[in-house]
Amino acid sequence: MATPERPYHHGNLARALLDAAAEVIGEMGPAQMSLREVARRSGVSNAAPVHHFGDKAGLFTALAAEGFERLADTLSAATDGSADGQVDPAEVFLEIGVAYVRFAVANRAHFEVMFRPELYHRESSDVLAAASRAAQHLYGPAADVIGDGITDDRDAGTIAWSLVHGFATLVLNGNLDTEASADPEGTVRRLGRLAFSPKGGAAVP
Amino acid sequence: MATPERPYHHGNLARALLDAAAEVIGEMGPAQMSLREVARRSGVSNAAPVHHFGDKAGLFTALAAEGFERLADTLSAATDGSADGQVDPAEVFLEIGVAYVRFAVANRAHFEVMFRPELYHRESSDVLAAASRAAQHLYGPAADVIGDGITDDRDAGTIAWSLVHGFATLVLNGNLDTEASADPEGTVRRLGRLAFSPKGGAAVP
């Protein structure tokens, strides 16, 4: 009996290729991802992706843009959940950092591509716009924690981003201990409080 | 007139291949490094590296091990320069972080390979030993800053490593501002003081 064949037009090939690419990267890392393997897993010929993404770097570009979009959404949700002003701004800032780590762990393939600009067309307007939107959600709330000895909101943003980006990266490449690997969000929440709270006194409960 | 040819035995091919690999990675990133290009730049045939490194992952393994060795040496030097006990331990801890960022910027190719374990044989005893020695220099002095609200030296080490690793990574992939890119060491020294010093009071001068 003939196997049921996919019609000539895939119907949603771009989406399928992005998903397959994320899957391959999750298994082997960005450096070992091949267009042919991505096409195979999507059930099309090796030249099919050209119509949607142009070339390999084009596929990486789409992944990076999607990653920054998802990050911006994740950080936006972490901010908006407390927009009523009734929550300590420092706690909101902390939860944004936790959301960043949650995003990195849940979207490891995207996260690894996003921060390797040599893989993609870094001047892509989609990527630049999405990255800018994500950065706004990282730097924006930094203004709320000025006064903890840190008087420049860009400094607070850079410290926070460095901390959570470094933590996420070290967890993903297996360099931190079992607590951090087993519970990245809980660990970064605890460490973030230590790093950003008044010394010697009660931290945010 | 015949060009002067290299004798059949290169004489120091392993070293030449490591240097050429770092050069290629510096130009194109780890994902685009090819053994054939590395061999060409070393003046040998494409199969010559096999004798020294086995395969492509073997070359990456050697680069990673060398990178962790260099990092350990850099951090050791940052520690030893103040072993006489006359320097504020918090300042030593800060300078170790600065040395980490200096290493990352100066050895960008090695740094990028070191933290991508999917590229190399991560169970390599050379890599594990060198990485362990480097980690000791990162975590060791963390004990000296307990009392700043941070009561666990592993927590201090993880916060510090996350901060400087994240900062170095974000500088290298062009995500931080022009101050950080133009003066990574100065910027991370300043931010490190903010992050680790008593709030509201005089920081380490």
Place this chain on the structure above:
DNA sequence: GCGCCGAACTTGTCAATGAAAAGTTCGATA
């Protein structure tokens, strides 16, 4: 309903790649 156009594919080809096998050249040693 038909014809047409272009989107969305497939097939075939080529140069470059990693890996492997076989062969060659020397350096070190007995």
Place this chain on the structure above:
DNA sequence: TATCGAACTTTTCATTGACAAGTTCGGCGC
């Protein structure tokens, strides 16, 4: 001086990214 193995070179093969040419349909205008 002869031998052995380290340290290469040459050749081959499967896979890859990219490209060109060809084919299949979906959508649209008439």
